[in-house]
Each structure stands twice: as structure tokens, then as C-alpha cells.
Amino acid sequence: MSFKLSHSVKEIRGNGQVDRVLLEDLKTGEEFEYPTSGVFIYIGFHPNSGFLQGTVALDPGGHVVTDIRMETDKPGVFAAGDVRQYSDRQLGTSVGDGITAALSAYRYITEG
Ligand SMILES: Cc1cc2nc3c(=O)[nH]c(=O)nc-3n(C[C@H](O)[C@H](O)[C@H](O)COP(=O)(O)OP(=O)(O)OC[C@H]3O[C@@H](n4cnc5c(N)ncnc54)[C@H](O)[C@@H]3O)c2cc1C
Numbered sequence: 237m238s239f240k241l242s243h244s245v246k247e248i249r250g251n252g253q254v255d256r257v258l259l260e261d262l263k264t265g266e267e268f269e270y271p272t273s274g275v276f277i278y279i280g281f282h283p284n285s286g287f288l289q290g291t292v293a294l295d296p297g298g299h300v301v302t303d304i305r306m307e308t309d310k311p312g313v314f315a316a317g318d319v320r321q322y323s324d325r326q327l328g329t330s331v332g333d334g335i336t337a338a339l340s341a342y343r344y345i346t347e348g
Pocket residue numbers: 276277278279284287316317318319325326327328330
């Protein structure tokens with residue numbers, strides 16, 4: 237593993253499959269190709285929750301507010317994973333949230 241600090245990915249290149257990226261050295265402006273067999277794109281932490289505006293409570297960052305049963309402020313509506321307030325935003329925690337939400341939804345349906 238090597239670190240390319242102060243560099244920006246300008247293009248992902250390859251013929252049907254990525255095999256290199258075009259990098260820009262942000263200090264010198266120099267552009268050069270760097271061989272790689274994969275690219276993970278960091279897209280940030282802003283939740284895609286705009287469509288929920290006005291339906292369930294969101295925190296100032298747009299994350300869905302839930303209790304520990306993953307229930308929102310609207311009874312019968314549950315949220316799980318990265319979109320949830322205070323989520324650790326990891327696969328394992330998201331899966332756990334999903335299990336809790338599913339069981340809570342089951343109880344909501346069967347017990348009222
Ligand atoms: C580059 C990267 C590396 C990561 N590495 C790790 C790691 O090493 N270990 C780890 O534990 N976690 C890692 N994570 C975090 C992990 O991927 C997330 O925590 C996990 O995927 C969250 O699961 P989720 O189901 O909550 O959300 P997502 O996986 O984001 O799933 C949400 C789904 O909802 C869909 N969606 C969005 N809006 C709508 C809509 N309006 N209608 C219908 N569908 C919609 C999306 O298309 C998406 O399929 C990484 C994340 C990234 C981006």
C-alpha cells in the first residue's frame with residue numbers, strides 16, 4: 237500500500253475494466269497515470285434522505301431519528317443503517333440495525 241497525499245483522481249481509465257487512474261498532484265499540477273485494479277469512491281456522509289422531509293423526524297444533518305428499536309417518530313415506520321442518526325456507518329452495525337428494525341416491525345404488525 238502506498239499513500240498519495242495531496243492528489244486528486246481526475247479520471248478512472250481502462251478498457252471495460254479499470255486498470256489505471258489519472259492523478260493530479262495538487263501541489264505541482266502535474267498529471268500522471270497510476271496503475272490500479274480497483275477504485276473505491278468516497279462519496280461522503282450526507283444521507284440521501286431528502287425524500288423523507290416532512291414524513292419522519294430528521295436531525296440537522298438529515299439522518300433519521302430512531303429509538304433503540306429503530307422506530308421513527310411515526311409509529312410503524314422504521315429506519316436502519318447509515319441513514320440513521322448515531323449510526324456508526326459500518327456494514328456490521330447496519331446489518332444489526334436491519335435485524336432490529338425487522339423484528340420491531342414484526343412485533344408492530346403482530347402485537348399492534
Ligand atoms: C468506499 C466505502 C468503503 C467502505 N468500507 C467499509 C468497510 O471496510 N467496513 C464496513 O463495515 N463498512 C464499510 N463501508 C460502509 C458500509 O458500506 C455501510 O455502512 C453500509 O453499506 C450501510 O448499509 P445501508 O444498508 O445502511 O446503506 P447502503 O448500503 O448505502 O444501502 C442503501 C440503499 O438504498 C438505496 N436507496 C437510496 N435512496 C433510495 C430511494 N429513495 N429509494 C429506494 N432506494 C434508495 C441505495 O441505492 C442503496 O442501495 C464502506 C462504505 C464505502 C462507501
